[in-house]
Amino acid sequence: MIKIENAGSGVFVLRFQNGENRFSPEFLQGVEKALDEIEGEARALVTTGEGKFYSNGLDLDWLNANGEKSNWYVGEIHALYSRFLKQNLPSVAAVNGHAFAGGGMLALSHDFTVMREDRGWFCLPEVDINIPFTPGMAALVQAKLSTETAHETMLTGRRYTGPEAVEAGIARRAVPEDEVVRSAIELAAALAGKDGRTFGAIRRTMYRPAIQALSGESTLRSP
Template sequence: MIEIDDAGSGVLVLRLTQGENRFSPDFLDAFGKALDEVEGTAKALVTTGEGKFYSNGLDLDWLSGNGDKFDWYLGRVHALYARMLGLNLPTVAAVNGHAFAGGGMLSLAHDFSVMRADRGWFCLPEIDLKMPFSPAMVALIQAKLPKETVHEAALTGRRYTGTESVAAGIAHHAVAEDEVLAKAVEVATALGAKDGKSFGAIRRTLYRPALNALTDAAAAAATGS
């Protein structure tokens, strides 16, 4: 489901290997355990999917049979984003393919992202799914994207290519498919030379409102309040 590779120079790669990499409870468990393993060990972290998917986000099939657990489930998703924002090491998303909805937000929870230029989209399709964003998700999106991009992406469900994503301030690099992971590792290696605790402290300060919103929402869901 999630494999950990050593890319050298203290960079570890989390390979998401569950097809569309939707956020089932088992997937969220595995992601958390992987972060437990790399935290305190890696100097920098890269995440990537396989094939044509980075992640399509929420597991709608699981939700269709577990609607009574929606608040608990969404809290766990919020907790994942909060954890990424709180890590004491740099993070880079190697977006090998589609990053839709919650998967797109996962890429935004990283410090930097590299997308493939030729195929694959970043998309926030909640408007077409008739699923409003949670306030905590909005806080993350607004913290990481330019105002004009938030407006267009959220209200139209536009699909952005890698090149368009860079122009819109969504991604930082767009390269050929076979260069995505290598470029992400290159970026992570350079960032890994920074002091991890300082890096994490600065990030948590920069994105304190979004981090607080995600953390509070996750805690409320966990306690049922």
């Protein structure tokens, strides 16, 4: 489900290999386990999906079948976002395809994002699927995007192409599909030489309110 690759120069790549890469409990645990495995050896990190999808976010089928575990489930998602914000490891999301909803927020929890310039979308469709953002999710989006872009993404559910995402400040680069991972590795390698403890300390200070919010309420409230 999660493949680990050593790209050299201290950069490791985590490849999500589960179709739409929705956040099933097994997927979330797999990402956490992979991060544990590379901790101490990696100097920078790239995550990517395969084919059409980076990640489509919450596993709504699992959630609908396990409603009594919804608070635990959302807490696990919050913890994953928070881990990317807190870790002493620079990270780049190589968005090879669709990054929707929770998958888009996973990309935002990285330090930088590279998107494919065609047939890939960034979208936070919660307003259209009647799932309000938790306070932690809202804090993450608002911390990583400009006020104008956060307002538009959260209240309109707009789909951004790669070039549009770069223009809006969501992504750092938009490149052809076959260059997405390579470009992300280049960005990660440029960060790999920095002291991880210092890098992580600076990020934790920058995003302390979002980290605190992700540690708080984890309930998906009905509209």
